[in-house]
Amino acid sequence: MRKALVALITFILITACATSPTGRKQLILFPESQMAEMGSAAFASMKKSQTIDTNRRHNQYVNCIVNSMIPELNKMAPDMRTTRWETKVFVDDSPNAFALPGGKIGVHTGMFKVADNPSQLAAVIGHEIGHVWARHGNARVSNQYVSSAGLQLASVLAGEPTTEKQQLLNLLGVGTQLGGLAFSREDESEADEIGLELMARAGFDPAESVELWRNMSKMGGSKPPELLSTHPANETRIRDLKSKMVEAQKIYQQARAQGKKPSCHL
Template sequence: MYRIVVTLILSIMLLSCAISPTGRKQVLLYSDGEMSKMGIAAYDSMKKEQPLLKDAKTTAYVQCITNRLIPHLPKNLQGNNWEVNVFKDDTPNAFALPGAKIGVNSGMLTLADNQAMLAAVIGHEIGHVWAQHGNERMSQNTLAQAGMTVASVVAGESTAESQLALGALGLATKGVVLSYSRKHESEADGIGLEMMAKAGFDPQQAVELWRKMAEKSGGSQVPEFFSTHPSEEHRIKDLQKKMKSVMPLYEQAKKNGSLASCTK
């Protein structure tokens, strides 16, 4: 029985292989249409539960930054009518969802106190959508659950040795999910950094943003090994390494007279 399930899982993985924008192999089990429907439903639900900031000028500022970034997306994502809203929430957070939805908390606007910092945040979140990280995470969870089912069957058919195998799979599954999530964050950082540079936002402000985040956390962050996000220190170092490749893009935007000018 378990051999059949294992074969089925492997077949699904082979048929669902994809490549991320950075060339990383992915397994994506869900279609773009399915992901968009889920993203739109989640966004609509949030708008009902979370109050929106009714400040047209602030929303226009966030929309301006988003509009600068969108032309640097793949054609299939450029054509979408991206909806942007500012949520009334002091938590410094932002997100983008499949289905062309973007949300920024008012608290993030306080922390990201210039256009380039906010472009780094929004570019990062759009990067998650571009790289289909949500699809990948859902696909990982689906396969992990199938794997646990196989292990349960084995455990039911065997002795204490199988129970140990079941426990080991659970730990391994958790490790894989955490590892992939950190990869997603780093990948989205790189994608966002390149987008903001091409759009005429100073990419060095992404480093300044994360320095501010590090100061805000006050050293209370969970150690990176146990976190789904890279530590601020790791993230800053990674962003600094990428400057060599993205600063020429920004300098080219300057030369072309394409610097961003979004104001609050």
């Protein structure tokens, strides 16, 4: 029996091995249709439990940025062309944003205090979209499924808030501050790389991604050493972004030459 179980797990791990947009190996157990259902259910729950911002300027601003980036994402990721994206701004002072499988994007009003201009907010949103394209939520849920012999995913999203429900939301990428504990350092770095290219292709200045993380650093607060954290320290993030800046600037200049000059204003 034990040998059969080991053999089954080994088979699952081998057959479920997938490759991310940057070439990383991932364990992907769930079809994207199922992940989209989970993402949509989580987003519907959040729209009921959290305050949606009705400020027209805020919503136009965020949607302008998202609508500028999605066509570029469709070019980079043709398999996502059928995704119908939905964006909501939530009244929340925490500097947070997220994107869920199924094309759901949430931005907290607190991000407006950290992202000083459209390019900085584009860096945030591009990063979060990067998590979805790279299927980081699927990989997290898949690994949790294997390690815990299965989450009761359907029941977790129903009913009152529970520890299990919050766990699943964290696995999908909701509920933590931008760059927080929902994803691994490798996931965060990959999302940074994808987001940098995506924002540049859309005509947003990639150099502002560095300024965004400088702003995050100024927020202060108690931060654990990088080795004890599951995400890169802001200094490491800035260094990694700078190392990719030459190529990102080339993409950005080409986009601007093609007339991609998003006019998004708060």
